[in-house]
Amino acid sequence: MLKLIVCIKQVPMVSELPWDSRTGTLKREVAEGMMNPACKHAVEAALYLKQKHGAHITAIAMGPPMAEEVLYEALSLGADRGILLTDKRMAGADTLVTSLILAEAIKKECTDFDLVLCGSETSDSETAQVGPQLAEELNVPGAAYVEHLEIENRIVRIKRLADDFLETMEMTLPGLVTITTGHFHPRYASMGGLEEAFNTADITILDADGLGLDPDLTGLKSSPTKILDVYSPVANKKNTVITGAVKKIVDNIFDTYGDKIGGTIGKDLKTHEHDDD
Amino acid sequence: MKHKLVRKTVREFVEAELGPIAHDIDRDARFPWEVVEKMKPLNFFGLQVPKRYGGVELDSISYAITIEEISRVSAAMGLCVTVHNSVGAYPIVIFGTEEQKRRFLPALAGGEKIGAFCLTEANAGSDAGGVETNAVKDGSDYVINGTKIFVTNGGVCGSALIFAVTDPENPRKSASVFMVQNDTPGFSVGEIEDLCGMRANQVSSLFLEDCRVPEQNLLGRRGEGLKIGLAALNTGRIGIAAQALGIAQAAFEASVKYAKERQQFKRPISSFQTIQNYLADMATEIDAARLLLYKACAYKDSGKDFGPEAAKAKLYGSCLASRVTGIAVQIHGGYGYSKEYDVERYFRDAKVTEIYEGTSEVQRMVIARSVLSQPT
Numbered sequence: 001m002l003k004l005i006v007c008i009k010q011v012p013m014v015s016e017l018p019w020d021s022r023t024g025t026l027k028r029e030v031a032e033g034m035m036n037p038a039c040k041h042a043v044e045a046a047l048y049l050k051q052k053h054g055a056h057i058t059a060i061a062m063g064p065p066m067a068e069e070v071l072y073e074a075l076s077l078g079a080d081r082g083i084l085l086t087d088k089r090m091a092g093a094d095t096l097v098t099s100l101i102l103a104e105a106i107k108k109e110c111t112d113f114d115l116v117l118c119g120s121e122t123s124d125s126e127t128a129q130v131g132p133q134l135a136e137e138l139n140v141p142g143a144a145y146v147e148h149l150e151i152e153n154r155i156v157r158i159k160r161l162a163d164d165f166l167e168t169m170e171m172t173l174p175g176l177v178t179i180t181t182g183h184f185h186p187r188y189a190s191m192g193g194l195e196e197a198f199n200t201a202d203i204t205i206l207d208a209d210g211l212g213l214d215p216d217l218t219g220l221k222s223s224p225t226k227i228l229d230v231y232s233p234v235a236n237k238k239n240t241v242i243t244g245a246v247k248k249i250v251d252n253i254f255d256t257y258g259d260k261i262g263g264t265i266g267k268d269l270k271t272h273e274h275d276d277d
Numbered sequence: 278m279k280h281k282l283v284r285k286t287v288r289e290f291v292e293a294e295l296g297p298i299a300h301d302i303d304r305d306a307r308f309p310w311e312v313v314e315k316m317k318p319l320n321f322f323g324l325q326v327p328k329r330y331g332g333v334e335l336d337s338i339s340y341a342i343t344i345e346e347i348s349r350v351s352a353a354m355g356l357c358v359t360v361h362n363s364v365g366a367y368p369i370v371i372f373g374t375e376e377q378k379r380r381f382l383p384a385l386a387g388g389e390k391i392g393a394f395c396l397t398e399a400n401a402g403s404d405a406g407g408v409e410t411n412a413v414k415d416g417s418d419y420v421i422n423g424t425k426i427f428v429t430n431g432g433v434c435g436s437a438l439i440f441a442v443t444d445p446e447n448p449r450k451s452a453s454v455f456m457v458q459n460d461t462p463g464f465s466v467g468e469i470e471d472l473c474g475m476r477a478n479q480v481s482s483l484f485l486e487d488c489r490v491p492e493q494n495l496l497g498r499r500g501e502g503l504k505i506g507l508a509a510l511n512t513g514r515i516g517i518a519a520q521a522l523g524i525a526q527a528a529f530e531a532s533v534k535y536a537k538e539r540q541q542f543k544r545p546i547s548s549f550q551t552i553q554n555y556l557a558d559m560a561t562e563i564d565a566a567r568l569l570l571y572k573a574c575a576y577k578d579s580g581k582d583f584g585p586e587a588a589k590a591k592l593y594g595s596c597l598a599s600r601v602t603g604i605a606v607q608i609h610g611g612y613g614y615s616k617e618y619d620v621e622r623y624f625r626d627a628k629v630t631e632i633y634e635g636t637s638e639v640q641r642m643v644i645a646r647s648v649l650s651q652p653t
Contacts, residue, residue, distance in 0.1 A: 034285070069278055076282070189286045191320040191343065192333040198279045 002055035002151070004046045005116045007102055007134070008039040008074055010067040011124040035070040037181055038119025044184040045149065045177075046117050047078045053151060056080050058110050062090065062101060068203065075197035076189040083109055087207035092220025095129035101218060102130070103137035104211045109204065115156065116176040120145050131178035142176040143169060147183045283339045287346040290319065291354075299351040302477035303622050306469065308433050309354070309477065316358070316388065321347075323386030324362045325512075326370060330382035337574035341519040348523025352626040353477035355523055357391070359516030360429045364634070365392020368438060368509040369456065372497040380493075381436065381456055390435030390458070394513070395425040395483055396506055403639050405440075405506055406449040410485060412441035418489050419443075421455060421463075425483040429633070432469050432479025435459050438509075439485065440502050452502030456494045463488035474625035511584040513634045515577065518570045518590035521598035521630040525566065528598075528605035528623040529559045535609055546608070555604050563601065566594045585647035592640035595630035602627040 012031030035043075046057045059074035061067045062085040071082030085105055093101065106113060116138070118131035128144065135142025147166060148159040151173070160167045161180055208215045216222060242249050254261075254269060262269040294312050302309050316322065324340050326332025335343070340362070348355025366385040369378060384390040401407035410423020421441050428434070437457050444451030457464055467482030497505050533556060536547035546552050570590040576583035602624040606613035613620045631637045 069282060072278065072282055073286075076286070188290045188315075188319055190318060190333075191283070191286075191324060191335060191339075192328075194279070194283055194286060195333045195335060195339075 002049060002053050002115065003110065003113045004049060004055045004057045005106060005110055005113050006039070006043050006046045006057060006059045006074065006079065007116065007118045007130070008043065008059055008061050008070050009036045009119070009122050010034065010061060010063050010070045011036040011122055033066055033069060035073055036119050036122045036124070038121055038123075038179060039070075040119075040186040041181050041184045042117040042119045042179040043074050043077055043079065044186045045146075045179045047187070048184060049115075049149075049151060050078065058083060058113075060085065060102060060105055062086070062093075062098060062105075064091075068205075071203055072194075072197050072201065073189060075201060075203075076193035077187065078193065080202070082201070082203040084203060084205045085207075085211065086205060087209075087215075087218065089208050089215045090218045092223065093218060094220075094223035094225035095125075095127050095133060096225065097218060097223045099130050099133035099137050101211065101213065102134050104213060105206060106134075106138060108211060109206075114154075114173045115151070116140075116174075118176070118178045120178040120180045128178070131176060135176040138174075138176065140174045140176055141171040142178075143171060144178045145180050146177040147180055149177060280338055280342055283335075284342050284346055287343050288349075290315075291347050291350040295347070295351045295354060300619065300622065302351065303353065304476075304616070306471075306476040308357075308479050310433075312354070313357075313388065313391075320386075321358055322361055322388035322391070323366075324358075325367050326362075326382050326386040330370075330378055331386035332366075332382070337515060337577045338571055341515055341522075341570055341574050344516050344519035345523040345526065348520040349527045350523075351477065352520060352524050352623070353475045355520045356475050356478050357430055357433075359513070359520055360394060361385070361392040363516040364394035364509045364513040365430070365434075365436070365438065367512050368394075368454070368496060368505055371508060372454075372501070372505050376493065377456070377496065385436060391430050391433050393428050393430045393434035393437040393483070394509060395428050395431075395437050396440045397427050398423065398425060403636055405503060406452070408440050408442055408448070408452050408502075410439065410441040411445060411448075412439075412443050412453060412455060414443070414492070415489070417492050419455060419492060419495065421457070421485045421488040421490065423485050424467075425485075427470065427480055427633075428483050429475075429478055429480055431481030431483055432466055434483075437464075437483060438496065439483075440506060441485075443499050451500045452506070453499050454496040454502050454505050455490055456496055457485070457488060457490055461488055461490060472629075474622070474627070474629055507584075510634055511587050512577070514587040514591035514640075515570065515573055515583075517630055517634045518566070518573070518587070518594035521591070521594040521627065522563065522566050522570060524623050524627050524630070525559075525563050525594070525598040525601040528602045528620055528627075529556075529563055531618075531620050531623070532556060532559065532605045532608045535612075552608060555608060559601050559604060562597050566590070566597045569593055585644050588635070588640040588643040588647075591630075591635065592637050592644065595627075596637060598627040598630050 010033040013034050049055050057079040058081045059071050059079040060083045061070050065086050068084050075082055121128035132142055132144055143158050143160055145161040146158045147161050150157050154173045155170050157170050208218050242252050258269045320333045323332030324335045327334050344355050344359045347358055369381050385392050412419040412421045439455045439457050440452050442448040442451050443453045463486045465484045470480045536552050537545050539546045573583050573586035573590040576586045605620040606624050609620050612618050
């Protein structure tokens with residue numbers, strides 16, 4: 001039976017994003033959480049493999065205690081086990097430290113894994129770095145931006161999104177893939193799945209000590225990435241009001257913006273300049 | 278955490294699957310079978326049925342949250358699901374024999390058959406003892422004749438609980454309940470009612486003409502009909518309270534959004550104290566209704582007599598839904614009175630929550646009876 005690991009992250013719902021202006025990080029404790037969209041697709045990819053080949057799925061999440069919710073969600077969808085990595089000393093970890101902690105957890109709790117699946121990126125930071133870095137830490141081959149995958153004879157055949165085309169690649173297990181939101185559309189959790197998840201939950205909670213980590217190397221202070229500033233983009237656009245008769249307005253628009261409009265729609269508007277004269 | 282996740286899960290499903298069509302199915306009075314098909318594998322039709330009969334046996338608060346969230350998007354479908362679960366299937370869970378449970382519950386829990394509860398007749402409503410449909414024993418069968426009206430899910434039901442008199446000499450004390458499948462000869466569906474609200478639900482009359490069912494289809498004992506009916510309605514009222522709450526919540530959310538966007542006198546109308554007072558009262562009363570509902574659920578799950586609590590939750594929740602949806606229309610002004618805006622639908626849907634599964638007047642009877650029976 002395949003041993004799959006899905007790394008999932010709880011992200012704040014898009015409606016409210018409370019920032020700690022001092023540290024430049026999100027105040028996750030006060031934000032309403034949800035499973036990161038790409039991680040949901042990664043769970044779906046794991047469920048697809050489970051249905052096809054039979055598999056044991058371990059879902060791992062790192063975050064504040066409330067992140068346990070996404071593990072219950074994964075269990076209700078069909079994952080078999082959950083691991084929550086939570087410790088105040090891990091708060092503020094950047095992608096490097098996060099992937100290091102995840103790797104330690106995997107080495108400790110799921111040594112004989114076949115495939116790790118991550119979301120390709122998270123909606124709250126969009127670095128897309130944790131998956132590839134985790135492959136490095138685990139010393140296994142990794143492929144990012146995977147749209148589709150199949151496993152045969154311990155070989156993963158993937159279709160990977162690269163700019164405007166799909167690459168087909170093969171890699172041997174064990175390995176790691178990051179899944180995009182393109183293909184594996186998440187199913188809905190059933191009420192029976194939810195009830196089952198809460199009645200028979202198998203969730204292991206580990207802190208830095210439980211993972212045997214040096215607490216000084218797990219959080220914000222030990223993260224080489226420093227967020228210098230966080231701000232909301234301010235729209236500095238000004239409206240231009242063009243007045244006059246309709247024909248004059250149209251001429252004016254074409255004179256001023258003809259190149260831009262033409263460039264956008266891919267037509268040389270100048271050739272049509274006097275068509276209706 | 279469980280209840281939060283139940284809410285998120287149901288909300289995600291209904292917003293995606295019912296949200297885009299909620300307005301149209303109301304306008305067209307169309308039952309969305311395509312969504313029902315998607316609801317079946319998610320166990321929406323086996324919410325209170327034990328696992329061994331194919332259900333998921335949710336706790337009552339999870340059940341209430343599920344109905345609230347469906348109703349927040351489409352009250353007519355919230356109605357379908359709660360009537361199916363609480364008064365269509367649940368009485369079989371409570372009063373059915375092992376054989377009956379095995380025979381009827383799996384199809385209901387899987388949604389292959391949608392359930393209906395048929396008490397109301399032309400001359401029987403709040404006066405449940407006035408049922409005139411009769412069931413005459415003939416060998417090992419009962420032959421049922423009569424007409425049921427305003428049957429929720431009537432046009433789509435596969436399995437109906439029929440209240441019928443089994444002793445014509447003593448009709449008021451001999452109501453019994455029969456489980457009747459829609460393919461039984463003599464069972465037919467009347468026209469779909471043209472109602473003010475809940476239009477996507479196929480509320481109809483049901484006709485029983487020499488409808489012959491084996492005596493094994495008698496639920497509980499002969500003459501126990503009123504007892505079964507009252508027990509079913511106690512559970513049903515939790516569902517209707519949840520449904521009313523969902524409608525009120527939707528109207529409230531629409532009002533807050535509109536009040537922030539709508540500009541009058543060069544500022545959003547939410548900056549006016551009158552509108553603020555409306556919104557503050559709505560928020561407060563909705564919270565109160567929710568807590569009253571959860572109290573009734575907690576009573577039910579802990580095995581206490583939850584009837585009066587369910588009646589309070591239903592009475593308060595349904596009156597609140599009417600009040601809140603009325604204010605929501607008022608906040609929206611002329612637009613609120615237009616079918617272009619959803620608050621108009623909420624306003625129409627809310628009213629009937631004060632009427633079905635026991636009118637507000639009947640709820641007050643139930644509550645008063647409980648109050649007066651306490652030792653002073």
